Amino acid sequence: MATFQNLLLQLEDNGILTISINRADKLNALNSTTILELQQAIQEVYDDTTIKGVIITGVGAKAFVAGADIAEIAELSEVNARSFAERGQEVFSMIERCNKPVIAAVNGFALGGGCELAMACHMRIASENAKFGQPEVNLGLIPGYGGTQRLTQLIGKGKAMELMMTADMLSAPEALALGLANHVVAQEELLPKCHEILTKILAKAPLAIGMVIDCVNAVYAKDENGYQTEANSFARCCTSEDFVEGTNAFLEKRKANFKGI
Known part of the structure; x- marks a missing residue:
């Protein structure tokens, strides 16, 4: 460092x-x-x-x-x-x-x-x-x-x-x-x-946290449609291993082990 x-x-x-x-x-x-x-x-x-x-x-x-x-x-x-x-x-x-x-x-x-x-x-x-x-x-x-x-x-x-x-x-x-x-x-x-x-x-999914930041910032971006940014980010989350891990952990009643991928 x-x-x-x-x-x-x-x-x-x-x-x-x-x-x-x-x-x-x-x-x-x-x-x-x-x-x-x-x-x-x-x-x-x-x-x-x-x-x-x-x-x-x-x-x-x-x-x-x-x-x-x-x-x-x-x-x-x-x-x-x-x-x-x-x-x-x-x-x-x-x-x-x-x-x-x-x-x-x-x-x-x-x-x-x-x-x-x-x-x-x-x-x-x-x-x-x-x-x-x-x-x-x-x-x-x-x-x-x-x-x-x-x-x-x-x-x-x-x-x-x-x-x-x-x-x-x-x-x-x-x-x-x-x-x-x-x-x-x-x-x-x-x-x-x-x-x-x-x-x-x-303790939450790192990819999802980053996309929350992107979507909230999009509220104030004059050249960006925040709703479209949200939909795109939601779709990207659904392709991640963290999404699979998070949903499986919920259904299996255990703590999720997110890896940021």
């Missing part, structure tokens, strides 16, 4: 990989190096069959990711700002499209690019001290890593407009009520809760 300057990676025997943003002195703010390393780490998730599921979190108890690196942003021109945004969007889309479950363990501030990173994950588990927000208008900016799109998808147009235009922050309970967070737990229970959910998911 690769080593990185701004990321810590830990792969457990059960196939759960924890990726921790490791810039605690900067509240884990995203800079270009961190985005590049995230891209490389997620590509490893795609390529390594021993990795079954992923937790993304931040080092320390204060911040998941408190935003992008403002010193870098301050130097952007129109030309390189576009490529800056497109690079982040590309990496976060890799996370969103990953056919292995990815959970954000939001352990504090998830602001700006941090909120966008959390939203790119398949679900978000928040500690009680977590704060979510897109405060870019305070800098004369807007979200650039997909935040205008994903926040609207997750909590609805009106509330997303309000949050992005006022730069207000959401507490963990508010994020839970709006559907931005899946669960809120005490800080010390955050990673155990993520492991609990991933362990439950990883």
Whole structure:
């Protein structure tokens, strides 16, 4: 497994990989190096069959990711700002499209690019001290890593407009009520809760889990018929060995032994 300057990676025997943003002195703010390393780490998730599921979190108890690196942003021109945004969007889309479950363990501030990173994950588990927000208008900016799109998808147009235009922050309970967070737990229970959910998911058929991700993403793909994607994926499942194993296990009243084929 690769080593990185701004990321810590830990792969457990059960196939759960924890990726921790490791810039605690900067509240884990995203800079270009961190985005590049995230891209490389997620590509490893795609390529390594021993990795079954992923937790993304931040080092320390204060911040998941408190935003992008403002010193870098301050130097952007129109030309390189576009490529800056497109690079982040590309990496976060890799996370969103990953056919292995990815959970954000939001352990504090998830602001700006941090909120966008959390939203790119398949679900978000928040500690009680977590704060979510897109405060870019305070800098004369807007979200650039997909935040205008994903926040609207997750909590609805009106509330997303309000949050992005006022730069207000959401507490963990508010994020839970709006559907931005899946669960809120005490800080010390955050990673155990993520492991609990991933362990439950990883006991299911891996091909089917990946196709659920594809089909849910198709809801928001403007050039894709989500119903057709679902029908195609359903048909593909029916050709898999996991389908045979799952149905036989049900009929034989035993636990299924899925192999992902």
